[in-house]
Amino acid sequence: MNTTFRQLRYFVALADAGNFTLAAELANVTQPALSLQIKELEANLGVKLVERMPREIRLTRAGQDVLARARVILTEVRDLEASARLRGGLSGSLTLGAIPTIAPYLLPHVLTRLRSADISLELKVREAQTHRLVDALQKGEIDAAIIALPIDLHGLEVTELFFDRFLLAGSKSRIASYTETAPPNPSDLPPGSLLLLEDGHCLSDQALAVCGLKGRRQAVDLSASSLSTLCGLVGQGFGLTLLPEMAVNAESAAMPDMGVMRFPEPQPERTIALVRRKSTDNDGWFSDLAELIGEAGRELLKTACSRIAA
Structure with missing residues (x-):
């Protein structure tokens, strides 16, 4: 019997999940069906691909090699399907x-x-x-x-596509106090007053770089999981943040207590x-x-x- 794309997909799902139960859920099939396809794949290739344990699996050396090749094959197939879908x-x-x-x-x-x-x-x-x-x-x-x-x-x-500038956001009273004097540069902002998105968001890394705090995450509060949460906090006076200009319409409408202002030129931006x-x-x-x-x-x-x- 020849190796099939289905067998390769199931094998990749098994490698990603680490056990048969979760892999079957990811592949949207029953566990016995997935297990049978893996056994047939091993028989077709003439090698053992996984070490079966009570609650998990581990790939053999042959399994690791087959996994790398399977990912390449399946990506090529998806590219072929995408090309057909988007032609014209x-x-x-x-x-x-x-x-x-x-x-x-x-x-x-x-x-x-x-x-x-x-x-x-x-x-x-x-x-x-x-x-x-x-x-x-x-x-x-x-x-x-x-x-x-x-x-x-x-x-x-x-x-x-376009450039999206960073703005300074905080409570309306705090932003108003800045507009009465010279607007601050990002590097002038006190780190202890900055609130940013939690780790994993590229916006946090970009904001730290803009403020000259790259590599100093401990100097700021990285706690909010969304921009909306962040805007709600700074609007109520809990610090300042850098807000992308594209978010201003939506977040200002939702948070009427929040004010925003531009930084001096050259304004910081993301691409x-x-x-x-x-x-x-x-x-x-x-x-x-x-x-x-x-x-x-x-x-x-x-x-x-x-x-x-x-």
Whole structure:
């Protein structure tokens, strides 16, 4: 019997899960069915792939080699499927990833443009932190992702979309006190008053770098799990934070006690980009999507100006 893609998918799921029960859930099959496919794969290849233990499995040396090759094969298959789906520009189906500090603010505007342009695209969205989106891209689980640079671009094609400036956010009274004098530079902000997102968010790393605190995480409070939580805290007077300009409309409307202002020139900013695997055929869909997202982002930033103190 020949080795099948199903067997390879089940084997990768087993390696990722570490036990048969969880692997069966991930693969959406029964445990006996998954176990049978793994046994048949071992028989087809003539090697033992896993060491079976009471509550977990461990890959043999042969299993580790097969796993690496299986991932490559399955990624190539997904690339082939994606190429067929997206042939002829923005049509068919597409899975798009976006980081949490971008997704809730930008994607509604992207979807509005897709509808108004009457583009026949079935769009699925996955929100996750940068490292998870890059991993999903490399595994072929998503077609493209909207992220903030810089990141490791090994094996990825990147198109820069627009620049998103960082603003100073705090309670309205505290921001008003700054507007009466010279606005502070990011490096002048007292570290003890800074609140940032918890570890794992690239926005925290970028904010630390902007404030000259790279490598000094212990100097600031890294506790909030979302920008909305962060804005609620600073709006009530619990410190200051750096807020992306694209988030101003939504967060200012939700947090009326929060004020925002610009930093002096040159204003700190992050680069928003669209990335995909280099191995995926473009055929127009990637450049079309990048143009649409870029236009939506620049329009979003224009509307934010009225809420920002000079």
